Amino acid sequence: MVEHMKWWGWGQEGVSFHHEDKPGLAPFVLERVDLDLHGPGAPVPDFAKFSVPPSQAPGPLREALVAAVGAGHVVDDDLDRVVHAYGKSLRDLVRIRRGDFGRVPDLVVYPGTEQEVEAVLRAALDADAVVIPFGGGSNISGSLEAPRAETRPVLSVDMGRMNALLEVDETSQVARIQAGALGPHLEAQLNGRGWTLGHFPDSFKHSTLGGWIATRSSGMQSDRFGDIADITRAVRVVTPKGVVATRNVPSQSTGPSVREMVLGSEGRLGIITEATVQVHRIAEERVILAYFFPDYGSGLRAMHDIAASDASPSITRVSDANETAFTFATSKKSSGLSAMLSRGVKLYAQKRKGMDLSQMCLSFIGFEGSAAHVKRSRTLVGEIVAKHGGFCVGAGPGKLYDQKKFDTPYIRDFILDRGAIGDVSETSSTWATLETVHDNVVAAANRAFDQIGVKGFIFCHLSHSYHMGACQYFTFAYVASGRRDELEEYDIVKGAIQQAFIDNGATLSHHHAVGREHSRWWEQDVSPAGAAIVRTLLDGVDPGRNLNPGSITG
Template identity: 80%
Template sequence: MVEHMKWWGWGQEGVAFHHEDKPNLAPFVMKVAGIDFSAPPVRVPELSELDVPASRAPESLRAAFVEALGAEHVHDDDLDRVVHTYGKSMRDLVRIRRGDFGRLPDLVLYPGTEAETEAALRIALEADAVLIPFGGGSNIVGSLEAPREETRPVVSLDMGRMREVLSLDETAKTARIQAGALGPDLEEQLNARGWTIGHFPDSFKHSTLGGWIATRSSGMQSDRFGDIADITRAVRVVTPKGLVATAEVPVQSTGPSVREMVLGSEGRLGIITEATVQVHRLAEERVIQAYFFPDYGSGLKAMQAIAASDAQPSITRVSDANETQFTLATSKKGSAVGQLLNKGVQLYASRRKGMDLSQMCLSFIGFEGSAAGVRRSKTIVGEIVRKHGGFGVGSGPGTLYDQKKFDTPYIRDFILDRGAYGDVSETSSSWTTLKSVHDNVVAAAEKAFAEVGVKGFIFCHLSHSYHSGACQYFTFAFQAPSDHDGLEVYDTVKGAIQQAFIDNGGTLSHHHAVGREHKRWIGQDISPAGAEIVGALFAGVDPGRNLNPGAIVD
């Protein structure tokens, strides 16, 4: 059994965002973005009400896959094909609800072994079919869809049956794990033996190890454990040239890194079947502390100082003033976060610290490890926070953040139900340019809102810190105008944000990848020559363009 998300939205059936227990949220969102939470939701159609194009797969191709994988692992029903058509970007959700299915897969395959994966690829190549690897389906940059004009058979290869931790080397602190393992799958298996991979992206519950590698994912605790590129030590990949298996070693000097080529390749080079990853003992102690800074600039300087210090936090996150106000508005009545700006805290911040409450910025900093190590890091961080004008408010809000950290994507479905659009974009840049990137991206978004005549809202947080810089994660939302196609407005705003990344010294994506949404900026990001080299790599491995054609570069 392989479980999938809703065909029309994020996450599990029966799980949804609710605002009734958050009394400040509806008026806040109406004020800043014109989104009316009291509006009746738009009805999502039943799949049976939509015109799902029939499979175009020749019977001979279907028969070949059945012989290789078994009839129970070759599907062509409407629901399975629709689930595997798109990822979960805003564009994907709008199109799927409209019944705009683009180029549906003709068949969905569920290999159970590496040998079956090799057989599936061989059959697809012999038939000149398009094959697109599929993990959890959480991608938000268009990495899972076939080109609309594609006339060849299209096959989605779902890796969900391959989800086992195959071995654990406690001496080397590595584990071999099948690529189809969802975040909860592999953590449950590792935790049972006292270990963790330490990789927790927002999509953790609905994304796979193979998907993390294919998109160069980052997790919330990357400050301690590293990004997936740091965590992945070796890969096994089924390619048109044969099985690629890199060595399970910490480092090697053997020409351009094949492991690095696979990282971020989005299925263009082959199908990742398993990986050897770094793992860590479960921490003796884990805590997330909340702090306030007088403004976003102070918070950024503090994060830079923490990154340069002897402290070893697992999370360094600071929200700008807009996101801080949004976070506080989402708090439940009487909750820990809801008490952050009670009268006592306000008086302390404004009178004792001289802070402008409208500019205050909320920060979450996580610590884990030995009790002594956590104490030492907390002491160092506390001193840095105070030096930059901030103060701590304890671990209560951090506990709530930790419990709810995977729930945010459900909000997007909720506002889409009410005719509003919301999405995210992220970038990384140096400490030198971080604040100017933030300010110019916000200005570009606000200019775009004005140009298209919508009331919109954008906010941001720093989410991952590095030696030379950090990631900034932007969220934006607006009420779609009645006289325009919401996707056209969305394209204008999203395009302005992405271009501002490039124009101000950032990258087009820190961890969401390129897909089809971002590829128009790839030449500006890695240079035209760099894009040509990437295209040549793909063409050399897959000259027939059978593997996920159109992703990253044309």
Template identity: 60%
Template sequence: MSGVKHMKWWGWGVEGVGFHHEDKPAFGPFVAEKVGLDITGDPVVPPELESLPVPVPKLTDAFLGQLTELLGEEHVHTETLDRIVHTYGKSLRDLVRLRRAIIPRIPDAVLYPADEDQVRAIVDLAVAEDVVIIPFGGGTNISGSLEPPPDEARPVLSVDLGRLNKVLDIDAESGLARIQAGTLGPDLEEQLGARGWTMGHFPDSFTHSTLGGWVATRSSGMQSDKYGDIADMTRGLRVVVPGDVLVIRPLPSTATGPSVREMILGSEGRLGVITEVTVQVHRVPEERIILGYLFPSWESGMAAMQDIASSDAAPTITRVSDARESAFSFATGKHKPGFNLSGKIQKGLMTVLEKRGWDLEKVCLSFIGFEGAKSHVAYERKLVKTIVGQHGGIVVGTGPGRLYDQKKFDTPYLRDFLLDRGAGGDVSETAAPWSRLMEVYDNTVAAANRAFDQIGVRGWIMCHLSHSYHSGACLYFTFAFPLDDVDPLVGYDVVKSAIQQSFVDHGGTLSHHHAVGTEHARWMPEDISAPGVAMIDGLFSTVDPGRNLNPGKVTGH
């Protein structure tokens, strides 16, 4: 066997780990009130793997023999489990289709190359034999970037980079690290941390996603305010293209024509298979702290984030939730003392705020993180505290921040929990200028609520500002509603489309960090204009005239 571990095929994460409501006394009543869902019943059991309609691989014995000779028998897999794991990502649409055995096309084999030479041989063989290859990292994508085209008649190979999982070298003088593209987030940070370094990139999918996947989808992390997103961190690349290897040297800056590095970022496997990335790394900071804050309203919290972004402070995290998401966060508090819904500290604080004239229905929870030398952290904390105070906010200490840090990668498990009980939960995110951010927010919430009414359900949408920039910020929306028993994706399409259309209608982008794939492709002309789409299509067709490299992603062509 190849020794590469994957998430469970029917949901997020690994077997035995999931969201539990028994220790969260306010969660059940909250869900019942907001979406009309009783979570106390028995969950739906996912189908047995053996019940799925998995066709025989479309591979000739001769071609399979070539692959086996190239990689070794233990690294060419045609078993049902491997093929199912590599069919979809982890979006709500993906999981619904898997659970309902809607699998129009599945990879015919999963390949596990050991190094770049084997990746080159796979790509060249695929082009020569007119076969489709789809690069695979951790399988966390939620935009349809991994699925084979449903009508693809040619053989389809999933190329899993999981064996390319090492930090190869660190240039300490330059703060650069050469890392293989299949390295998972935890393994990457463990290898860097053993030598005193960190990359500082922590997306929600961190525990199950890879460096190559981050680059291919233009990922952002929770600490992008300080460290930048993956486009800022990526300095050098090695990408296997048909007949050759594209090499981008790790230079600090360059003016050598249009950026080929930028062309690879977000290309979702359509320009080649990323095998190695050189990224900026930083020394592990002397101090790291995340503080919780409360604001009297969403508007005051947003204004504070804008002022922090334009100040001399440079926090690692600037996050503020609207009142809806704050209420949800309080409802997920565990039954124990401390800052949670049932804790005496929180209850006492809320009483004090109410006496000060705060409307507790509008309270917004915020997390702001700081890293660096102790003197630097102290300076930034003082500066931020002043700005927060100017907008009526208060500091509530390290307790909420520690809880956020402990649970920051757990949110995707909630989607499985809801799906097991007949409800859908999903996310959409955007970025817009500060001047239009509230317009995007107000109209998107209204559009989602109209969509809920249209399909006749009680739904819930909430939002947080997750990343701040000089000119604007990212808004991250989460929505949930009961799914139709007959065809759950019909209602989902209505809600998801309403949200995405609101983004582009009101000055936002269709995706800030979840890529395009097939899920968002139809909005690309509205996001980058028709000539922009034509330019990207021209690039794809030049590099890959036979459409062997993950066809149909990004532009839908």
């Protein structure tokens, strides 16, 4: 009964993006990237027409796995194996639509306990098999695929059966949770006891606690609750050296942090089975307000001042002018009061505030906690926003954002079915460099669009604020030219953006991990000496390169 996404795309079967109720979107997309949304999309791929390489699992390995987890939890079904062959990166979606499945896992194994995970890993090592842990399958950095040239047996270890909330320590405000718990199931179990983890990445509905830890995930409310690295207090990991069990303590001075080594390890050190995580009581009050700023620079400076103030919002997000225009274009048809409000906001911004509507930037700021805390934070934020020329337009747009915050990835499938490439890259840098990073990344992307001869579009938002800086999340789209292989063109654009991160002092990824997609920039990011230390660690734990070989280090 483990839940999986569509084998060919994002999310649940029967759920997809459509634009008919968004009258401004089709003309906007046609103008910006020359894509006609009214044209027919490619049909859903017919799995029966594809040829899946047969399982190469040797009999003794299969028998050992059946002895470990039971016959019903060792699967060699073609569809299940293909579901576990890739994540959901743009590259993955293009290849899977072509029927290019890469090195398909030979078996998918579903352990139900930590002891079964130990038995699975022992059997795999004895057979010199490759082991790739699998959570929700939402990874977009190439962390779930086996090397194409791999000749050894390949196992995908799906943690979906290990999905329980084990314990809540209400005094210490922590919970023990199995690593295979999907975001909605995890929150439902905690909410039933009056608690929340507070971690809501874009992939929330289709990603797991173990996956978040393995990739150093961030959520939409990380300003208040922290990234998963802040939330995770202890881990249990099955490794070739035994079970790693770090202590559940608030802080310690015991040499290099083993917990930190596990965070972001992408399955290279072992299989995460459970974690102890910080939890919080469900807030008395929660509200997300929308604001407008004259331009992106004003919004960035306001976010800086908010981070430096006594206000403690749960969300700080500001879109640049391009993303703001896209957001307006995706709005549903308004009528009555809402249409009057929209016209009134634009009139107020233009006539009373002197804003250039083409440069105006939308911001969402969230507040959560006691009524008194929310009131004080809203007041402080309102003063800062006004100082930077912005104004508040209330909670209505914030409610809509909250309802639709997990739906954006469906758009990528929709445009891909119509010949367009859409993807994301995100980074973090200091407050002093944010605007420069933004401008130089946009310029690099536009040069790449020119290089491949397409009309492209790139936009950005600040999504997480910290004491010293913030994350900026870029989205880009263009119609494939047809003059080259579409993945070759994609590499040119994606590579230009990623290299611009590195060249401008930012990081290659803030929360999407390294995988294979970003491994070519990894050494530039962590330094050659730092890369040597990590390689030494990985080789020491896994000298046979049985654990997800190729991820992170290439």
